[in-house]
Amino acid sequence: MNGYEPDFWHWWILALGLIIVETLVPGTFFLWMGISAIVLGLVAWLVPAMGWETQLMLFAVLSLVSIVGWRWWQRKHPEETDQPTLNRRGEQYVGQVFTLETAIENGFGKVRVGDSLWRAQGADAAAGARVRVTAANGVILVVEPVD
Template structure:
């Protein structure tokens, strides 16, 4: 048991600027895999401590105390100020076909009869309706809205 304690103590005492830098780079690499920003702050703390220890050597006890204080402080500051910036912006259209399809140009796949027909969107056919003259096969249309599983379309006006 005594030898295990000596190994741990030897490791802690051997922490220098290079090892803090390697720890910081390793944590940044791990952060890139997870993308949570929670590992980012200890990584930044390790990199800051690497620079600090390079210019002003500290005992291993102070190094670890500073690492934990820096990590906690950066985590709190990052959570308060950076996370809201990362979550702001326009929502994704991934699960909202009405928003992602509106304004998209499509082609009539069948002749419309009484305002009802089918259009091709990418490689898929959709049921479509229009309040305008019945489009013919191959006519260019634009999606104006989505009503359930039916696309509301109108002819593209040629200028």
Template sequence: MGTLEPGWWWIIGGLALLIGEIVAPGIFLLFIGAAAVLTGLFVLLLGLGLAPALALFAIYTALAVYAGRKVYANRPVAASAKHLNDRAAQLVGRGAVVVRAVDSHDGRVRLGDSEWSARGGPAAEGERVEIIGVEGNCLIVEAAPKLAQ
């Protein structure tokens, strides 16, 4: 059983880093793995020694990270995703049903399969309300617009 050429070790290491990116996504291993694979290809093609291979790897890594930062830094968040990590803000605009009469101080509403504290309204038990805001874990509601008959 023979030993592998150094270029293959670079490629195997690069592939391991790319697999690591899939297992634990963080974007950063992607660039280092790509640089290692590219270095391995050049080492195989040109028969480079260790010092030139390390220098080439350092250059490729810097270029890959620079290019990756340029690509990922210019990705605006879509307007529909502006509350992606603010679950309470995602409730604004949704409808709910009053479980206990809602006034400016107190009340409860059912939203989906859970009940929430609410205030605003006024709205009687069984009426539909629309969520217009959230303060802590209390929904701010107003009477839902009536549908034309």
């Protein structure tokens, strides 16, 4: 034995640490590294003669495969929700009709939505005109006049 050789329980302690970090820094990145460390701890327990170089390489490969695999699976199976526009507030207003607070001149004006003012983009229209939101472009509501 030349120097330090990690034991199986070292990988389980690392896994616990990585999973704790995941709870503090969300993003499902450290979770998969923690799961890889759990798997590697199990492999190191079953094959105690495995050298630290092999363990480290296996941890890197398992981590990479699990993270890339999870990202690929997430893209192929997006999470369905009953509120798809929850964190996209502007998109929640698409299809609704509002009154212009300030005239749309040179393509831009302001529309009152509840207790706030939103920048509106569309064809020129006078203040007080009714407009329908057709899209949201970031924080700008794209509107068209209501006939």
